[in-house]
Amino acid sequence: MNLWRRLSGRSRALALTSAGVLVAGGLVTLPVTAAQAATQCSVDYVTNDWPGGFTANLTIKNLGDPLSSWTLGFTFPNSGQKVVNGWSAIWSQSGQNVTAKNESYNGSLASGASTSIGFNGSWTSSNPKPTQFTLNGTVCNGGTPPTTAPPTTAPPTTAPPTTAPPTTAPPTSPPPGQKVDNPYAGAKGYVNPEWKAKAEGEPGGSRVSNNPTAVWLDRIAAINGTPNSSSNGSMGLRDHLDAALAQGAGYIQIVIYNLPGRDCAALASNGELGPNDLNRYKAEYIDPIAAIQGDAKYRNLRIINIIEIDSLPNLVTNTSGQAGGTAMCDTVKANGAYVNGVGYALAKLGALGNVYNYVDAAHHGWIGWDTNLVPTIQIIKQAATASGSTVRNVHGFIVNTANYSALTEPYIKITDQVNGQTVRQSKWIDWNQYVDELTFAQAFRQQAISNGFDSGIGMLIDTSRNGWGGTARPTGPGATTSVDTYVNGGRIDRRIHAGNWCNQSGAGLGERPRANPATGIDAYVWVKPPGESDGSSKEIPNNEGKGFDRMCDPTYTGNGRNGNSMSGALPNAPISGAWFSAQFQELMRNAYPPLS
Structure with missing residues (x-):
């Protein structure tokens, strides 16, 4: 927008x-x-x-x-x-x-x-x-010159032709596409053929396999393709862009995800670059991506970049003094790796006429508190004006990326009271200002505009796994015995804690991708391809730099970031990005709206 x-x-x-x-x-x-x-x-x-x-x-x-x-x-x-x-x-x-x-x-x-x-x-x-x-x-002369010397005498003078020159203008290359208000509007999305093949390999998977999903560039090798990888796919960035042209797609979604010291508060999605590898991030990762996306061949394809999920909000909530503070988050905050890395990516990619950058803005269960929301916007603005970038390189923001927070809670409003007590006092809401992603996204947008971002910015919501359908879905409000019975009985998000993020049991496919679904929202999108694991449920050696996080272990009893609750993760999960058949089947079974 x-x-x-x-x-x-x-x-x-x-x-x-x-x-x-x-x-x-x-x-x-x-x-x-x-x-x-x-x-x-x-x-x-x-x-x-x-x-x-x-x-x-x-x-x-x-x-x-x-x-x-x-x-x-x-x-x-x-x-x-x-x-x-x-x-x-x-x-x-x-x-x-x-x-x-x-x-x-x-x-x-x-x-x-x-x-x-x-x-x-x-x-x-x-x-x-x-x-x-x-x-x-x-x-540069364009090629091998002729072996004969050019003539030394002037060419004969002749009268100019008497016929008039043609009135039509000489042909020129078509100009690159102008940026549009909403890159999703009126455009067909790119269907990743590798994800489509995996989905159709599952019973009933053809019901969802034609939905557009994002392509994840989660390491340098992914730019050119990783045929021997156990996660994501073997196609490189140019392969996907060429395939999008062949499909006649109007847009393609690319996840830019390889910051130095990536995902500093978790382990399952740690990256290949150390916290001091900013120069490698620029030269070996962002520069080649910008060169490919800037190829004139793709000028009429809208390239939508999802910029560095789970990064900048960590600098607000997971540094020293916070319940989930880590030494790595302290390091990347102190050395500017996240802020300068994101700024560099925004400057390089946002300058391209057909490229749209949406910066990750976490989710309501992470930064929905008063103490977190505006500071997160401020640090995103700091990044948007770093390394030669300006806020104009931010086309919008995305929330709930690869997460499970409900799009809407039909039976709970943040203004509800039970026996004179606000529902914000419940253990689930825990004084948060929001209960779902739609109200959070719309509020985030307004706060971002108030803090200096363009008034035309739009929001995306990842709805790939937040449907929460199936037999466990509530059909009405909970009992009014207390704020906890009211909230727990009526909430459709069935996670044990809103801080749980790994391969959640009971989750389902959410709203299908579509443009302009609500005020201020550019699109509902499937950025996390359904069926790709969030992380392994036990340690699995790999050469992709992906570690083991106890939040993916179904026996884990939690930490300060999830209220010391059980993780709610599914068992027998592979490393992040690898295909997880059991999860895909559960997502289809619990889809909401239900699959036909």
Whole structure:
């Protein structure tokens, strides 16, 4: 629901003809030198422009001998053009001269190979395209020049043709798609073929297998695909984007999930990067994702990024002095890994004209208290303005990601009283201000706007596992004996404690994905693919950096974060992201609305 718009620039493919003429929307005659004649490369320079700023994506193609390293150079035509920040290269600028040197992972370019790099820029009076590029010091000429020397005599002068030029404009590349208010509205969602195959491998799974679910990039290797992985799938990011085009999908959902010291208050979803690996996160994870998502091939596909679930709220609730405080959360708060990592991701990805960022905002059972909600929004804003980002790179927020909190509680309102006591005094609600995700999401949105976010932001709610149907679903309010009997008898969320998050027993599929379901809500979505485990119920050695968290152990008696309650987890679960057949069957059995 972001009302901010960006204008889009034209794609300009740059190359020299055999006579030394540069083609870039016009003709510029350049002398051909021996150095230029030996150059064999081409550069494609594509921009998305908006008032005062732009994103440039460049594709460098090596048409000559293999390279072990490269340096690209060009000059901005105007002094007001600046590189703000870049990716997939080491960028520098001196005056109007710009240099981009390869990163460690993309220096090798075989003959005929290409690499994509890019940057966010600013401009003042205008933003014309550079007219010449050099690679390793020599001018790119688009290919091998002719072996015969160019003519030394001027061409004969002839009268210009008397026929009028054509009145139709010359063809241009179609502009990248403008950002829309709601990327889900009127668009077909991408169905992950790998998840679809797993769902249809289960009895009755075809009833839900055509719903769009998100693709999780939970480690660096997932960008290019992990064929030997036991969790998620073998397809890489580009594979999924290509498949989305083949499906005719209007949008695809990608989970960006690999912060340094990831998930600092849990173990089941710990990541591969240590708390001090921010530079690796930028160069090896976000930069390659931005380069792929910025490929002009995907410009008409709405790419929706779910940014770093279970991250920033941890800095509010799970540091020293809190009931669930951990040393890792203290570390990533102190060194800025989460704030700067999220800011960097927002800046790189939000600058792309067809990309929409939704930042994770936890759920009502985590930050629904007065002491947590506004501080969480404030730290998200801190991240949204870090590492070169602005709040405009946040299109919205998502709540209940991979969680189980009920969408609505039909038989309990936070304003209810029993025998003169507010239901907020019940053990389940525990003085929270909210009882369900819809009211929480709508309130979060208003608070975010009040704290400086764009008034057009929208909310997403993950409804993949919060249906709570089946025979245990209440049909009316609980007994009015006490606030506890009233709340416990009437609540449809049947968890033992609202802090329980791992493979919850009794859960069901929730509302099916759809756009504009309620005021302020862009969509109900299935970001957590139903049937993928939250974590193993016992320790399982693996090479994916995924640990064992006792909250996934059905025999665990809890900790301060769940009121020292039983975990409520299902037994015999595999590691996070791996297929969990028993859970998928239970989710279908307890679906609400029920499956037909």
